[in-house]
Amino acid sequence: MNAPIIWIVFPAAFAILLLPLRNQRALSILGGGLAVALALIAQFVPIEVAMLIGPLSLKIDSTLSVLGRALIIQPTEGPLLALIYGAASLWFFGAEASKTAPRIVPLGLIITALMVASIAVQPFLFAALFIEMAVLLSIPLLTSLYSPPGRGVIRFLIYQTLAMPFILLAGWLLVGVEASPGDLALAAQSATMLGLGFAFLLAIFPLYNWVPMLMEESPPFIAGFLLWLLPTITIIFGAGFIDHYSWLRSSPQLIVALRSAGLLMIVTGGLFAAFQRHLGRIMAYGVIAETGFAILALSLDSRLGIPILFLLIPARALSLAVWSLSLTIIKEHTETMRFRESRGILRIAPFAATGILLATLSTAAFPLLAGFPAKLALWEGLSRASLTAALWMGVGIVGLLISAFRSLAVVSMAEEYTSWEPRESLMQMLMLGLGVIGLFLLGVFPQTIQFFLFNLPAMFEHLGR
Amino acid sequence: MMLTFSWVAVVVIVITSVGLLLARDWRSSIILLAVQYVAMFTLCLSHMPLGMASVKVVSGWMSAATLGMTRSSLSTPDIDEENNWPRGISFRLFAAGMVGIIVAGAAPRVNLMMADAGTAVTTGSLLLIGMGLLHLGLTANILRVTISLMTILSGFEILYAAVEGSVLVTALLATIILGLALVGAYLMLAANAEETEETESV
Numbered sequence: 001m002n003a004p005i006i007w008i009v010f011p012a013a014f015a016i017l018l019l020p021l022r023n024q025r026a027l028s029i030l031g032g033g034l035a036v037a038l039a040l041i042a043q044f045v046p047i048e049v050a051m052l053i054g055p056l057s058l059k060i061d062s063t064l065s066v067l068g069r070a071l072i073i074q075p076t077e078g079p080l081l082a083l084i085y086g087a088a089s090l091w092f093f094g095a096e097a098s099k100t101a102p103r104i105v106p107l108g109l110i111i112t113a114l115m116v117a118s119i120a121v122q123p124f125l126f127a128a129l130f131i132e133m134a135v136l137l138s139i140p141l142l143t144s145l146y147s148p149p150g151r152g153v154i155r156f157l158i159y160q161t162l163a164m165p166f167i168l169l170a171g172w173l174l175v176g177v178e179a180s181p182g183d184l185a186l187a188a189q190s191a192t193m194l195g196l197g198f199a200f201l202l203a204i205f206p207l208y209n210w211v212p213m214l215m216e217e218s219p220p221f222i223a224g225f226l227l228w229l230l231p232t233i234t235i236i237f238g239a240g241f242i243d244h245y246s247w248l249r250s251s252p253q254l255i256v257a258l259r260s261a262g263l264l265m266i267v268t269g270g271l272f273a274a275f276q277r278h279l280g281r282i283m284a285y286g287v288i289a290e291t292g293f294a295i296l297a298l299s300l301d302s303r304l305g306i307p308i309l310f311l312l313i314p315a316r317a318l319s320l321a322v323w324s325l326s327l328t329i330i331k332e333h334t335e336t337m338r339f340r341e342s343r344g345i346l347r348i349a350p351f352a353a354t355g356i357l358l359a360t361l362s363t364a365a366f367p368l369l370a371g372f373p374a375k376l377a378l379w380e381g382l383s384r385a386s387l388t389a390a391l392w393m394g395v396g397i398v399g400l401l402i403s404a405f406r407s408l409a410v411v412s413m414a415e416e417y418t419s420w421e422p423r424e425s426l427m428q429m430l431m432l433g434l435g436v437i438g439l440f441l442l443g444v445f446p447q448t449i450q451f452f453l454f455n456l457p458a459m460f461e462h463l464g465r
Numbered sequence: 466m467m468l469t470f471s472w473v474a475v476v477v478i479v480i481t482s483v484g485l486l487l488a489r490d491w492r493s494s495i496i497l498l499a500v501q502y503v504a505m506f507t508l509c510l511s512h513m514p515l516g517m518a519s520v521k522v523v524s525g526w527m528s529a530a531t532l533g534m535t536r537s538s539l540s541t542p543d544i545d546e547e548n549n550w551p552r553g554i555s556f557r558l559f560a561a562g563m564v565g566i567i568v569a570g571a572a573p574r575v576n577l578m579m580a581d582a583g584t585a586v587t588t589g590s591l592l593l594i595g596m597g598l599l600h601l602g603l604t605a606n607i608l609r610v611t612i613s614l615m616t617i618l619s620g621f622e623i624l625y626a627a628v629e630g631s632v633l634v635t636a637l638l639a640t641i642i643l644g645l646a647l648v649g650a651y652l653m654l655a656a657n658a659e660e661t662e663e664t665e666s667v
Contacts, residue, residue, distance in 0.1 A: 140648075158610065
């Protein structure tokens with residue numbers, strides 16, 4: 001038994017077998033079931049520890065050699081795999097309700113496996129290659145062969161592809177900086193390369209114009225999946241860079257850069273969301289702000305910032321799953337997701353309208369919802385470091401709150417005497433209901449998730465200690 | 466001898482990359498792309514064994530063939546972008562000249578930065594990256610966007626071959642180039658979906 005085979009090769013092979021399947025329910029159950037099984041194994045079965053099951057001795061090796069290099073899943077990375085596959089199962093189980101199972105389940109599984117491979121590959125900077133492969137696979141997921149691709153998809157492809165060379169070259173230059181730390185010019189060059197690479201990958205201001213376009217053009221549920229998975233793994237990859245290079249870790253300029261980038265994304269994401277007249281674009285700016293929160297967490301003292309970063313991940317996954325499923329359902333009942341066409345949708349899709357509202361509020365750190373505990377801790381930590389920065393974070397949050405209340409006004413603004421005619425299916429109501437309960441559970445009892453998150457910082461050698 | 470071949474490859478890169486920028490017919494673009502991969506192969510040979518450099522040229526040719534076969538199955542004419550100012554031939558030549566000047570200025574420094582990869586290798590690589598970026602900035606046509614991305618990645622591959630000789634990286638980069646061509650082909654087919662549907666209904 002080998003960890004990379006279990007969490008990378010097997011899901012990818014299983015996904016290929018699922019490709020010809022067309023039954024929404026079967027795909028949803030098979031994909032979701034596999035993801036949950038992989039998450040449970042990752043959480044409860046230790047890697048590199050021999051276990052006796054009756055007469056059998058079972059040990060999961062951490063290393064798989066491929067073409068002279070290695071894919072290594074460290075024993076400390078088990079909880080992260082559990083988190084990734086657990087969150088992916090949300091999308092796979094919700095695929096039936098969104099009627100996207102034939103696309104999202106097989107391709108989503110392969111993309112998830114590739115993203116796990118990006119965490120496992122050694123040397124770790126080769127991760128950029130696996131991320132690029134995942135991006136290429138995302139294109140058939142985002143566009144149909146029977147409708148022309150929009151500008152957002154093309155820009156997504158361009159921006160994500162441009163990131164790879166920058167990161168690979170930066171990785172090579174960083175080795176030189178490590179060897180001669182006094183060479184300031186080389187350090188500046190490598191930092192610039194690295195910054196550009198991550199700016200493209202994470203869609204950092206002003207390189208995020210494809211995100212709102214994508215949310216307008218593509219199926220929201222699929223776009224939501226990609227906008228959760230790609231930035232989440234990229235942030236962990238980025239944290240790996242900081243963990244690996246001591247000069248980067250101890251650089252005060254890096255903290256300033258991360259803080260500025262994070263705040264810029266939160267403020268612009270929040271303010272732009274407040275002025276949108278399209279429900280999909282509001283989600284896009286919410287996603288941008290979420291990425292900003294994660295980058296901001298990285299700028300804090302790592303003993304505080306890294307646990308906050310990991311606390312943000314499940315909240316982001318659940319909020320985006322509920323948000324994107326709700327938008328998919330609303331899109332079924334309206335021509336577009338513009339405010340004009342979405343007026344009074346609460347009476348046709350009450351669960352979806354509620355889902356949108358609660359997911360937006362969760363992103364805006366509204367109390368009792370999933371996003372609140374992590375963002376409160378982030379805000380508190382940030383205020384200790386810089387009150388001005390905390391104030392700017394507040395501006396972004398106010399923008400997100402305004403967008404939530406504008407959405408509420410629009411979805412509930414029906415003509416007088418319009419009757420309630422819910423048209424959501426039982427499966428859609430069930431999935432959204434569970435998602436909303438989850439949002440409250442994570443908000444009211446954040447300690448429930450601590451069991452999974454407690455050991456996550458151990459995956460880094462220096463950060464979080 | 467190798468140095469001479471390298472400089473010949475740089476000249477070929479100048480011709481193909483400027484040609485790609487000016488070409489209006491998709492057939493010329495595909496041929497130029499295939500020739501560009503031969504030049505790239507020559508430059509990679511300075512730092513790579515023949516087998517690994519061959520992987521790059523074969524994957525490049527396969528990608529060019531994929532794009533060409535897909536484009537040949539579509540009957541829509543090439544989108545004429547020449548009419549829109551400032552995208553005329555003279556503007557493109559001027560922009561290509563600017564890229565050339567920047568590359569000439571930057572190549573010696575980048576050469577030092579990249580473990581003395583060789584001036585010809587660095588110049589060829591930077592030319593491809595610069596011309597690819599320029600091309601990307603001037604077009605919204607899916608075939609051209611794909612070709613531009615492949616050009617940029619070719620330039621990067623030449624430079625990266627000088628510092629990283631891993632088999633895994635070569636294999637993954639070849640897979641990415643092939644994947645990019647397949648994605649380009651997919652998007653081209655999708656962009657012509659209405660036309661295909663109309664043809665089928667007739």
